[in-house]
Amino acid sequence: MSVQDPSKLLIVDDLPENLRALDALIRGEERLVFQASGGEEALALMLEHEFALAILDVQMPGMDGFELAELMRGTERTRNIPIVFVSAAGRELNYAFKGYETGAVDFLYKPLDPDAVRSKVNVFVTLDQQRRQMQRQMAALERSRQEQETLLRELNQTQGELQRSLRMRDEFMSLVAHELRTPLNTLFLETQMRSLQLKRGTLASIQPEQFDAMIKRDERQIKAMIRLIDDMLDVSRMRSGQLSIRPAQVELMTLLERVVSDLSLQATATGCKLSLQEHPPVQGCWDEFRIEQVVVNLLTNALRYGGGQPVEVSVQYADNMVRIHVRDEGKGIAPQDLERIFEPYERGARNGEPKGLGLGLYISRQLAVSHGGELRVTSKPGEGSTFTLSLPTCEQTVPAATTA
Structure with a gap:
């Protein structure tokens, strides 16, 4: 135990000269001595501090030492504080027996033997130091156990x-x-x-x-x-954060018309009607190649999983934000899969349906984020799906998102 964490001792006596004398006798570098001139003051100190020893004078006006000891033993916080009684009364009054009955660990008669007092106090200070040291060790062991449990969880994860x-x-x-x-x-x-x-x-x-x-x-x-x-x-x-985005002025409707035209033969082969709703020209600052890559991927998926039903592309523009909707009337996507399909190597196709590496939607979403936009999907099983690519028309290109 260090001087910064001393043992606390309490002395209780109604006479100031007795308090001063006992204080001088037991004070030391590893100790803090608190004085109380009565029972109520002593109880207030015990509720505030944790004491290694309480030395109580038996004969005090108001609440005597025995009454104070009984109150201490009846309170959880003070129950285990060792008590040493001090009395100037003669041995014939049998105070020592009563003191031990109230839970005292020792009984001293005045005039006090300085060596005996110091020896007894040293014992209780040593016990207090050992107890605190054990508490610190137990706390350290508990911290170590918790750290090991945390480490084990992290290792398992x-x-x-x-x-x-x-x-x-x-x-x-x-x-x-x-x-x-x-x-x-x-x-x-x-x-x-x-x-x-x-x-x-x-x-x-x-x-x-x-x-x-x-x-x-x-x-x-x-x-x-x-x-x-x-x-x-x-x-x-x-x-690796090395995806290159080269923004330039792009007219969106021209891009969409070109993509829809290029995919019209594929749509016809699947028996699907692919259409683009009319919309006034929309200018934006994007990487044309990358935006076309996203739209082609969304349309290819719609044709692939749309079950031959119509696929429609529409555009909304407001507040410097353009939204491209690709809607199919296929079997839709289960709610638990709405986010999973955007993960790398996750594929919506099962049981012999069209397959792939499961990278298209992941790449498309990252490209949307790289342009300061986003890619979302809404769908209900049996009612088709709508993928929405949202893009700011002004230049807001950010680094491509990375995935560990």
Whole structure:
């Protein structure tokens, strides 16, 4: 125990000269001595401080030492304070017996033996120091236990996240292999067929329209692989904060008309009607390539999961904020999946439906955030979905959001 945390001693006597004498006798560097001239004052001090020892004079006017001791033993806070009685009365009054009955640990008669008093006080100060030291050790052990529990929870959480990351990595690698295998197999078979025809000398028998169809198939497979690789590169750039956004003046309606026109053949192939509602021109400061990337992704998903039902693109503009709505009439999205679909490698398709790497919506939302905007979805199962891309028309480009 340090001097900054001394043991507290209480002496109670109605005579000031007795208090001064006893104070001088027991005071020390590791102690604080408190004085009280009566029982009520002593109780007030005991309710405020934690004492290692209380030395009580027996014969005091008003509340005597025995009455004070009884009150101390009846109060939880003061019940365990060691009590030493001091009395000038003769031994024949049997005060010592009564003192021990009230819970005193010792009884001293005046005139006091200084060595005996100091020795007894030293014992209780030592006990108090040991008790406090034990309390500090117990508190330190409890803090250590709590820290260990916290560390264990964090380790378990980290282990769980690591296991999840490993599972995601394995699933992702398997998914990439699967997604790339299909176009590669198609290209390989096409190459093998042409090689065989070349060896047999039958290449000239292939009609021009057949060549055209083969070239278009090759282009589709190559574009599919490029799209997969571009998505993976975009995610890597976003996570490292290296995604480049190059804002410039863009006329939104022209961009949307071009995208809808480009996807019209795909829409026709799915039996879907793709339409763009008319709207006056809207100028904004965006990266045209990236905004087109988001719109193409939203429309491609709408055509893919819309079940052949109409897909509509509409625009709202107010207060320097433009909102692009892509609405389909497909089977919709379950409430628990509305945010999950924006996570990387999460796919809405199941049970043989169209698949992919599950990066499109994640990339699209990050691109929206990179332009100071947002991407949201509203949907009810059986009632279709509406994806809304909100963009400020003035330049508010911010760094791409990153995901650990």
